[in-house]
Amino acid sequence: MxxxxxxxxxxxxxxxxxxxxxxxxxxxxxxxxxxxxxxxxxxxxxxxxxxxxxxxxxxxxxxxxxxxxxxxxxxxxxxxxxxxxxxxxxxxxxxxxxxxxxxxxxARVLLAEPVPTDGPATVVQYQRPSSGCLGYLVHDGDRAAVVDPLRAFADRYVDDASERGVEIDYAVDTHVHADHVSGVRAVAETADAEPVLPEGAADRGLAFDATLVGDGDELPLGDATLSALAAPGHTSEMTAFRVDDAVLTGDSLFLDAVARPDLEATADPEAAARTLYGTLHDRLLALPDDTVVAPGHYELDARPRTGDAYAATVGDLRESLPALSMAEDEFVAHVTGNLPDPPANHERVIAVNLGREAADDGTAFELELGPNNCAAG
Incomplete structure (x- = not known):
């Protein structure tokens, strides 16, 4: 140029x-x-x-x-x-x-940066600066998984894995996304991989074949393992995945905020916020303080916290994120009282991600344009 x-x-x-x-x-x-x-x-x-x-x-x-x-x-x-x-x-x-x-x-920019971990696995964070969406390529040996892929970039993950000399075994979603069109099926088809979703996705009306995982289930990757950790609150089926000393928290815990509890149509936001409070304190904050939190989104005005990656330790977030020091009732009032507008076209995006509606590539790209808006204040 x-x-x-x-x-x-x-x-x-x-x-x-x-x-x-x-x-x-x-x-x-x-x-x-x-x-x-x-x-x-x-x-x-x-x-x-x-x-x-x-x-x-x-x-x-x-x-x-x-x-x-x-x-x-x-x-x-x-x-x-x-x-x-x-x-x-x-x-x-x-x-x-x-x-x-x-x-x-x-909207077509996708950056990739390493997330430092202490273990056999390599974790690469994909960053979409137009929306703040984050996804991951996790690999060890010649085996790999893509976590929270975006459909608009399905070929990119497959090409990156090929360049690294690894094969994608799993295309994984941490939950049924409301802000972007999932790339799980597109990656699985392109890479001949196994689509994986939390088992609670079936209760939400999942309409395509996938491997369903529950709390404690494991996906082997060479000498590393992706371990499912139930983390409900943002949605009922929300599931984090641990790998080495990192945890991919999806839309439960971010670097500057916690999840919003109102994007699942059948959920009572206050009850979901109380569930989220339990998830944060009994599960995620119960992890060792040096556990690296790799979230599913970042605020567009945020700076990377670990090299060029949007990641931080549990201990750092415990100290820096005010919502994590609130009592339960204060937390619930804070989360339910600071809700931004929902993501664009979120109801249709959810239907597409469940496989209950179809959208061609052009339509899918247009549906998700805009900020993710998956965090509460």
Whole structure:
């Protein structure tokens, strides 16, 4: 690409590193407020495209980004209107670049970073900066499992495993996801692997064949083992997986928040919050303090906590996460009283992930665009 564009992957790594990024988003206000490029040091402003059209006639394009530190990254849906805006800004003396492909290509970025563990297994964390979704490739010897894969990147996991010289035996979901379309079936089909879900998924209406695991069940991977650890609360079937000194907590415990308890249609949020409280204190916080927590999501304004991975120890989270020091009633009020809007299209996404509705690849990609919103305050 030329000096007037920035590729989405390059922007993602810059944001993750904590460097300042200034963004001017030329989409409509509602699109901007629903979903945008975000991060710990992102300064974003929404200036609709028609303001730049006016500025081309009257001048003063630079005034539209007054207050944003240069260089400025211009963003739109597909990278066309923002390219026009970036060009006008440059003509008016502003150091401006265009995000190639816009938000459409931003949603296709998937970064991979190692999660340090003390044991035979290698754990790779996949990070989707457009939504904060995290997934994992776990392997030892020549055997591997993919945990919480995204359907949009099914081929990526298989290709990465091949490059590492390992074969995927299992495609695993920690629960029935509400924020993204699961890649379990796509990975299993592509890699000739075994789809694996928690046994409680059957009670929620699972409509495709899969291996179901319960608390204490094990999936062997060379000399390592994925051990199921029931962790209900976010959903009734939520299951974490231990490997070596790490625990893949799915949507139960994050680095900056705990799970929301209201995305399962039949659940009573207050009762589910009490179940989550028990899961956190009796199961996850009962693990050794040096256990590495590798969650299913991260907040978009968070920084990596272990190298370039979004991971932290149980002991660190016990000290840094206020919700974990609350008494039960306070915790329940906190969790149920700080609920963001649900993920986009969550009811249909759940139906697709249960196999009760079909969605082609294009539809699946559109269904899940936006932030994950799976955490409570």
């Amino acid at each position: 030329d000096d007037h564009t920035i590729m989405p992957r390059a922007l993602a790594t810059r944001i993750r590193s904590g460097k300042h990024v200034a963004v001017v988003d030329v989409r409509d206000r509602d699109e901007f407020e629903t979903w945008r490029v975000d991060g710990p040091n992102v300064d974003a402003a929404q200036v609709p495209e028609n303001r730049f059209v006016q500025a081309e006639v009257t001048g003063g394009a630079a005034d539209l980004v007054d207050g944003l530190a240069e260089p400025v990254v211009a963003v739109c849906g597909r990278g066309e209107a923002s390219d026009y805006a970036a060009e006008l800004l440059r003509e008016d003396g502003v150091d401006a670049v265009n995000l190639a492909g816009g938000m459409d290509e931003w």
